[in-house]
Every structure is written in structure tokens, then in C-alpha cells.
Amino acid sequence: MTESVTPRRVTSRRPPERNVPADETLGMKLRHLRRRIALQQVFAELFAKRWMEPAIPLALLVGVVVFFSIAAPGFATEQNLLSSSAELAELALVCLGMAVVLISGGIDLSVGSMFGLCNMVVLLLVTLSGLPVIAAIGLGLLIGALLGAINGSIVAYLKARPFLTTLVTLIIFRGVLNLLDLNFSAQTATAFVLDPIWEWFSTGKVAGIPFSFITLVVVLLIGHIVLSRSRLGWHITAVGASRRAARHAGIRVERVLLLSYVFSGLLCALAGIFYAARLSSASARVGEGMELTVLTAVILGGISLSGGKGTVWRAFIGAATISLLGKGLLLMNVGGEVFQTVLAGVLILAVGLDLKWGKNRGKAIQKTYVNPTIVQYGDLPDCRPGSGSAFEMNDRLVGAESIGVGKVEGPEDVILDKQGRLYCGTRQGWIMRFSGENFENAEIFARIGGHPLGLAFDADDNLVVCVAGMGLYAVTPDGEVRKLTDESNRTWTRLRDDSRLRLADDLDIAPDGKIYFSEGTTRFEMADWILDGVEGRPNGRLLCYDPETGKTRTVIRDLVFPNGVCCSHDGKSFLIAQTWLCRILRYWIDGPNKGRIEVFMENFPGYLDNINRASDGTYWVALNGMRSPAYDLAMRMPVFRRRMMKRIPRDEWLYPSMNHGCVVKVSESGEVLETLWDPGGTAHATITSMREHDGYLYIGGLENNRVGRIKLDNSPAESVGAGAPSVAGTAAS
């Protein structure tokens, strides 16, 4: 271990994000290298993405395509896929209509009849009525909307049940279709339409892709935007999720329902127009039984029958699966009856797996998200009384005064202003201020939220604070809260979006006014910080906020839980404490070594938290927990930690020994000067910070209900932490 650090030559290469023992073998190096590649992590972050929700239907679609590409001759050819896409487009448009109605909480069983009826009407108009084709198409769409409106008004305004209503309209529309068929279809049989627009609808291609498919893609995009990003789409989803709550929220439920059925009718009409143009089949049997196929398709895609959930992409995936399945079976020359059986089997599989996926996705992600790696430590320095080491335990904190006992909960960091008033954050998201002779007056100085952690004053006496779960904030001397920043540049090589700050931990202000602060981990939320400890990977970073420009950028990426940040006395470098590695890094911001990083001190006997400047050119370091031999061993065995996480509840996990901490004073050259302990940790467990002010040392603890204070022997009357330029009056986000 290093009680005093031999000054290392600062190389341009960054020190590895792990403790490298002096006698490391090549085998160990390779093991570490292997552990750096975390394939499981990629999967976990992929599955956490929202667009991976329809993973099962998508996997099924891919499976169908792959299967038939192998089993059915001619399936995987370009011609086949292009020609299939025209047929798919019609089915998908109807499925889309059904999906919109399902999402709004209803069901539309009349889609098949509407499809057939619109097909017949458009054919009659085009061949017999003498209207121009454009007008006929427009009229067809209008009629589709009208049919949908019939459904919608009965359901919305007459408050009838959708199932029954659309069942009845199914019969009625089919009846009208039969009538038309009987009386007029024979006349359409011999008519031949030679209109370019009609040709375009039937066989038009854009770059080889049928026009109907292009239209489908456009409709899908519009539908997606409307459903997910427009007010109408949210209203439709809200009505489907809970009609009563939507009504109470002021949504015009009837109008929304009507609109969703009108959409369904419109889309059926559009599909019918494409069908009419392609096949010109004026038969009463068009669309017979289609409602079942469409229902199967949307269920396959995973749209909930109870409403309120679903996307247009799910409907498309379901339609594509069924259409390609039918095509593949046709090419394999399997009989029609088998198609129904296969469809039923695929449906059962899809629904079963999708249900499980929906229920267990969160759990699956949870179980694979944390990826423990090997963290090695040097020999544990002996701290026991009588050991004679520099870290030997004493009881200097036992007689500490307690400030605000029971009035504060979780003062992670403490600071005092020029008037000697004490500030600290609490877990309720407040900044408490204590004033008076013995700090007996307690008041809530500011309400921010999250859990305020690191504190610092800038030159204008604004209190700059790192708020875990929120970002970097500033509080003016009057108590007015302002957000400085809560985001940084996103790392594009990572799947997970790390642009938002999740765990801003400690900060310090450089002489030029820039605020350097640490983010402990980008992969876990504030409440799950211990998971980062179990993982032990370099998930954190050091950021810099420039008050002049209001921009935040990531200065050092991939640090293992950077916690304490402290500007050195000469303002040329920053000390960064890394909790899980039990070491301190030095990052030069000025001078000949500017931009380089070196290891300042390592192999502490405990886990490091905040660092602050002392009054005599040295530094105070807080150790929030001790290294126990059992935990050190567990950190060398990632499989043990992974299994522990999976099999026993969090309350039972092996944790770092955070009931016993201490405060360490270190010199500029990395020597341990003195330590202050509270053996037994009754008053001060989990010591996360200390601040020297006016001859006293103030102790803060993350889980404590008090702030401690002891008198120091050598006491210049200076307070530390001031002297940095202001953040007021600059661009804040």
C-alpha cells in the first residue's frame, strides 16, 4: 500500500480503470480484458429500449421469413417479395384500421364487410357511373368514412357495445353488398377500364416497389406520428386505457371514438380501392371471413384486446407475418386447411411468448443488466488498534457534537458560508441551514428535489449543488433555485442514452470559474447506486460546466464511480476520489501536464467519498466504509456477486462495510497525515464528507440524522471552499 506516493512520471496514457497489482501476470491481464467485453450488457440495454417491446412478434416474423426462405422454393426471390408486398399492403391497411379501433378500446368486426362493400362500390362507380376515376376514388373513400361513422356513432353516441354493434353492421354491410352484387355486378363484368390513374393504382411501381406498398408505408408513418406524438393519438390511447379516466380528464370521449371508427372505415376503403384496381373482382364474397384474419394478425402483433396499448408497427408486423405465412404455405403447395391450423399454432405461440415477454421483460432486464467484473485490491492495510499503521483506529470522533439531531436526514455534504451558517442537503431534497451560536436555528433554505449531494460556494456566494437524480443547480443567497444543467453530450457509441445526468455527486470550482463535477454512474439511477458497486465497472464520468456559455461537456469518460472532486490548492489540478477502487486520481487542468491523468493515492483501507481542502495546504478525504476481507474477496469473484444478486434479496446482499468510516488527512504529496475514527460507528456511520471551517471539522453522513462537529488542534481562522468566480448571470439551461 502507499502511505506516501512515489511521484510517478505522468504518462500520456491514462491509468487503467482498475487497481493494477505490482505482480500482475499475463493471465490476470487477459482475464481483465475478457471481462471488459460485456455482451450481456449489450443485450440488456437493447431489451430495455422501448422499441424492443414488440420483440417477440418481430422475432416470429423473422422466423417465418427464414423458415420459408429455406423450405419454400422461390420464396426469397425479389419478384416474389415485391409481388407479395402488394397483397400485404391491402391486408396491412385493414389491420391498421382494426388496430386503431382496438387501441381506442373497441373492436371492429365489420372491417371485412366494409372492405368488400367499398371494393364493390368503387368498381361500380368506375365502370358504370361514368365519373372520372379520381372522383370515384374520392367517393369511395368518403363512403368508407361514412360506413365507419355509422359504426362510430352507434358506439359513441348511442353507447352500444362495439362487439355487438360491429357484428350487426357486418351483416348489414354484407347484405348491402349482396344486393349490389345481384343487381349490378354482371354489368361490371364486361367493362374494361383504361384509365392511367386506375392503372397506377393497380400496377404502379416506384423503383420496383408497388404503389400500394408505398402508400402503406406513408400511412404507417403518418399513423405512427399521429398515434404517438399528436394530441389526438394520445386521446385515443387514453380512451382505450380507461374511458372513465379519460372523461374525467376532459377528453371528448365520444368524438375520439367516432374518429377511430371513421379511421377504420377510411383505411378499409383505401384497401378496397387497391384491391378493386388490382383484381377488378366485383364479387359479394370479397372480404368474407377477413375480419378473423385481421383479428388474428393484430393479436399476433401483440395489440392488446382490452385497449389502450399498441402501435401501428405491431399491426404491420402481424399483417406481414400472416401474409408471408400464407404465401409461403402456398408456395410449398400445402393445402388451404393446413393454413388455418398453422395459423392457429403460430397464434398460440405468439400470444403465449408475448405475454411472458411483457410480464418478464422487466425482470429479464433486471437480471442481466448488472454485469459484475473483477475488481482487485492490494493488501488490506491493518487499521486495528495496536497495529501501528498510519490508519490505526482511534476514537477522536467519539466526542463530536451533534448538530441538528433528528432534524436532518441524510446530510451527505456540509458547507459554511462567510457568516458561519451551516448548509447541508437532506434526502427530502431540501437544503437546510443552521445558524446561531450553537447552530440551534434550523430552517429550510431551499427546496430543490432529488437528494442534494456535493456543495460549493462560488465567488458571488451562490450555493452550487450537485443534486442526485436531477443535475447541477445553483441557489442564490436569497434562496432562489436555478438549474444550471442536467444534461451533457450523449455518447453515441453506447446503446443507453447517457445524455441526462443521473447521479451528479460532488463538485468543485476551478479558478477560472468552470465547475467540474462528477457523475458517479451513467448506468444506474440514484436509488440503485449499490448496483454500480456490485458491478465495479467504469460507468461514471467527470463533467465540466462553463457558466459563461452554459454548456456542459464530458471531460473524462469511463471512470469507476468518481465521487469526491476537489480542486488542488494551486488550482492546477483536480483530485478525483474513486469509491470502488479506493484510490484518488489527479487530473491536470493547467501547467505542463495539462489534460493528463495520474494516480495520486491508492489502496486505501476503505471506500472514498468526498475530498475537500484543509486549511494548511493539505486535503481531507472521507472514507464512507471499510474494506472487509470478505467483500474484497467477493470483488475478485464476479460470478459470486452475480449469483448473489440473482438469488437473494437486496437486504441480504454482502455490502461494503459502511457502518464504519473515518476521515483521513493527506498531504499534497500523497502522505497520510492523520485519521479520525468513530469506532463502532454509533454517531457517525457512513461518513461521506467533512468540511474544515474556523478551526472546527464538520462531518456529514449520507445515512445519518445529524451533522457532527469537532474542534481541531491546529486552527487557522480561514474557511475553505471560497474564491471561485460566480455562476450568476450566465446562460443557464
Add this chain to the structure above:
Amino acid sequence: MRRIGRRTAALAAATMIALTGCSTGGGSESDANGGGEGLAPTVSAEKLREHAVGSLKGKTAAFVPVGLGTPLTEEWARQMKRGFEAAGMKFVLRDPNWDTARQAEAVQSLINDKPAVLVVHNFDVQVLAKLIQQAEKAGIYVIQINMVSNYKSDAFVGADTIDLGRRIATDIVKECGAGTNTSHKVQIVQGDATSGFTLDVMAGAKSVFDKHKEIKIVSTQAANWDRTKAHDITSTVIQQHPDLCASWGFWDQMQYGAATAIKEAGKIDKVKVFTSDHSAITCEALRDKLFFQSYGYSVPTQGTDIVAIAKQLLQSGKPPGSSRIADYTPLVKIDRSNWNKQNMCYDGKTDGLTVS
């Protein structure tokens, strides 16, 4: 302002590129069938044989009926399979299972596969018209069977449907027309209203019924070739018109349901049931006195005729679409006097069937 300009420019460029890729029509190459040069009359038998066998060997013939599972289409398939395979060709069958859209899908995918000969049994006159055109452009000979499309291709093999309509109408006039002691009421049960068969038969019937105005057609309904539907339609009709004289259905499988409905109404000895096609059910129905008469159109012959015509087309070397042949197979009236003769009916499985 600049940003908007840039975005519209990009959009316009994309649209331009997309538009240039636009095209209509089935669009595919059309290669004339191999050969094309005619053989001289003095050619040797060896050369003649070479040419004949070579034109056929290894080629594929595909058949797309409206659906399998019925003796009509199965007999066709059986005859065609036997004939084509004997000629050294492959025979491919696709079953759309009575679905119009699936038939179109099946034909489309077959066009992609490019068989040498395609035999289609059109659902209606419109649905495959464009596809047949596309197939011919792609170099496939198309033969249509029994139900014709608006787009006539190289050959049609089937019943002389217009004549069939005329003959049956004449027979009905004889049984139910002026001079008979009946109500002169006739029910017509069609297959599909837009099917080529229906249209042609109705045209033939019209030409006769127009001259005999006493015949009253009380109901014309399409039962979609479905027995149950025909049954339901007829039971309503027979209720409305208990004095019905004749019931004419366009297909024996379908009309059997109508006959059953009439029998259930107890009117089978008063109402005469007319139909066409001569599968085993016709002979049985005639035996059981359900049908009055039927016209067979030599279904097994149709199958073998198709094979013959296909062989001729393949050897001719003429480009697809350049011929216009119609082969009408003989119409044979089957009634209660001759139903039990040999070969009157077929069942799709055996040759030389006799129903007893």
C-alpha cells in the same frame, strides 16, 4: 429560413429520384418460345421426334383451379397429371381453396416461377384478366378451362356454355312453358354472378326465354357454388312459391342442395330440377329421383384435350397469345333413362365409372 430551404430541397430531390423510378404495368421480358422455325415437310421421323420430345421434355405445366376437393377439378387434375407426366413434363398444382384473392396470389407466384403452360379456371371474368396478360408477356402459354376470363388467351377448353344455356332453357320451356299445366315458374341458382360460366349460360338462356314470355323467373340468386347456400336459398324460394315448376342450378354439386331443400318441402315430385355437369352425384341424384336431368360436358375429355392442346402449343413455336382456339367438348344429356349407362358420370378417381 436557410434551414427550411435546405430541408425542402432535400425533400424535392428525394421525390425526384422516386419519380424517376416510377413505372406501371406488369413489366417483364417476353421471350418467344424456343424454336420458332418451322420444320420442313420432308423432315425425317427422327428429327420430327426430336423436336416433339424436346419441346416438351422437362417443361412444367401448372394448374390453378378455383379449389380442389370436388370431383370436377380433381378429375381435371387427374387427367392432366397423367397426360403431362406421360409426355415427360412436370405437373404442378396450386389450390386456392375457393378464395379469389388466393387464386390471384397463386397465379402471380406461378408467373414468377415461369412454367411453360398455365391452365387457369377463372373465378370470374375480371380477376385474372391482367395476370393472364402478364403471363403471356412472360412467355407462358395460358389455357383457360370451363370458366372464361375477359382476356382470351391461346386456348379455351370447356363446355359450350352459350349453347348449354340455350339447350337447358329449351328443355325447361318444354317442361314448364306454354301448354303445360304448371305455374311456369322457374328458379335459377347461379354460381357467382360474375363468373364467365354464369354470364355465358345466362346469355344463352336469355335468347330462349325472351321468345317464351310465359316463363316467369321468380328468383335468380348466386349461391357461390356452395351446396348449403343453394339449399338455404331454395328452401326460402319453395316456401314463397310452392307451385314452382323448375329449379335450374348451374352446377350439380351445388344444385344437390337445392334439390334436397325441395325434397324437404315435399315438392320433389312436382318440381323439376335441371342442372349441368355429370359427376357421380348427378347419377346418384337421378337414381334417387332428385334431379330431373343434367347435361354432362365430358369432363375427362376436357382434361385430355388440354394436354393435347398444350403439346401442340409447345411444339408450334408461336409466341404465347398469338393463337385463339376454343375447344368445346360434347354435351350429353343425362336423365332418368340413361343415368346408369357406363361412363355417364365420373368421380375424379377412376376411369369408366358406372353408378348403379
Add this chain to the structure above:
Amino acid sequence: MAFEALQLVKEFLFPGRHSGTAIPPLDGGLTPNDALENADDVVELPEPDDVLLVGDSLYISSRNAVLRVPAAGGSPVTVAEFDGETGALTRLPDGQILVAVAGVGVASMTEEGRTRVVLSEAGGLPVHCPTDFAVLDDGSVLVTDGSSKHFGQKWVYDLMERNSLGRLLRFEPGGTATVLADGLAYASGVALTEDGSAAVSQAWSHRISTISLTGQGEPTPLKSNLPGYPGRLEPAAGGGFWLAMFALRTQLVEFTLTQRDYVREMMRTIEPDYWIRPALRSLNSGLEPLQGGQIRKLGVIKPWAPPRSYGLVVRLDADGHPSSSLHSRGGGTRHGVTSVRQFGDRVLVAVRGGDCVVEVNDR
């Protein structure tokens, strides 16, 4: 890696199916209370292991000696010293006091302090870990031998190795010893049941089994799946038993015991005091492994935190079901109960991890 992936898929398809017995919660007769923590002190002395009341004198085994204290209290006096740690105490009808000496065997002691070893070997193996006695009517004594490999405070090694080397012996004073049963998972306590068989605690398998005195037949479970490590058994007045539970089971310890490579490394490189293990007392040191629920929050360690040490005295009825219990919970001082003895209507408890002997009421 592939195995983990397979486990994941299995978890996905059939969630929530776990194998292995779960630790039963403390409820029913075992509902936690502070009765042991608040019990009356009788005497305070370092590490009392067992107590024996003879008339007015209270004999207590502590470290390598047996001490005597006036029954009402007062300072202890050393009666005799031995070559190993003293453990269980019992009195024969003829007035001899038997003392279990770890590493040596069973010794006999007179009230004046004269000692001699009476049993050191049985069934070909030395009796090095005698844990408890039960005196039969005919003067023979049932002795439980915890393990043939480890003795004394090395019992934690036996736990970590998951040995089943315990035995039940029947010993005639002055005569031979016969082995009635072996292969027990650390036989830590014995008492006679009403029907004349022996109830034996097996600490590592957390159960109390009945063993027939004929030596035939397998041990039958009387009470399985106890929430802790059962220790010495004592027949209670009115039927049933007193059970001294010297530690509670925690999920971390049970999990760690399944991870053999971790246990091997731990035993090789770390001192036993700092293992992941049940303990008789908490050292309140940062070197001890800490469990998540034990973190001090707002100045308090919650009483129901996973216990590294615990104080528990259980009153079992004749069927082995806990009818009542006395606890000293997390944060308490009276942990590590090694012995509960009933003398007439007085019930004395040796709290080894609390360095005291206390008296409780017979409920």
C-alpha cells in the same frame, strides 16, 4: 456463460420456480420479542458456555475452567481447570459432575475440583467434541459428539465444510461407549423424549431428530427446517423441551455455503472472525462482512436486520413445535445462547456472546 444464458431462458419461460428450502420466517411461537434482552441478570462473566445448579451452587463452564457461583449471585470461583475448552455440564445420580472438554473428551469432576477423564474414545474414533449430555435412568449417559474433525471454537470450520460427522454415543460410566448413530450434521444437543428415545439437534441441517436407543433404525425428524442453528436441548417441566438456538440462518450464509470456490478461498485467506458466517457475538468491526439491511440509517440499525448474531431461547412442545420463545434482537447485547437449563422452577440461560447468565420465567 452458456449455462447462464440457459438459466435466463428458463427463468423467462417459467419464472419464479426456485429449488431449495427457504428460511422460514419468525412467526407463530417464534415471533420476535425483547424478552431475553430484558431478562434478569444472574451473573456476569466472560463466555459462559453451560450452567448447572446443584443445591445452592451454580457451576458455570467458561473458557478452560469450571467456575462456581452462589446461586443468588456473587463473584465466581474457579473449581477446576482443564486442557481444553469446557462445554456441557451434567450431574450423575452419584454426585459426579461430568464436564465436556473440547479436544479431550468427557471428564468427571468432584465438587472439590478433582478431575479425571472418563471418556476419550468411542467406536474407533476419539470423542473430541462432546456437546451435550442426557442422563438415563440406569445411570448411563447419552453424549452427542459434534464432529470427529473439528472441536471447540472451530465449529465454524465444520459448518463451512458442511460435514456430517456428528455422533450419538451411549456411555456407561466406568464402562464402554457404544455409537448409537453417526453421520449426523453436527450433533449439538440431546434430551430424552417421553417415549424413551433421544431427541438430537443437528445444527447444520437445522433440525431435531429422534433416535431410538436401541441403535437400530434411522433418525426420524421431529422438527425440520428450523429458522436457526439448534443447540442444546433440555427437557422442560410440563413436557416438551427448551432449545438454545445459538444463531439464526441468513440467506447470505446459506447462499455462500453453496459457492464452494468462494468458501475455499475464504477459508484459505481470511481469519475465521471475518468470514461470512453465523457468530455468537458481533465484533462491531468494519472488517466483519456487512449485509445491506444492517446499514445504520438515521442512527439506528433496525432490529429485524439480517442477524450476524442473535439471542434465541425456544420452548418446544413434545411434538417439537415452538410454543413460545425469548429473543434478543439485532442491536441487542444478549446474543449467542449456548445453553438453557431448567432446575425445578428456575430456568437459567447461558448467553455466551453476551458474557452473562440470565434467568427467565418458565412460561
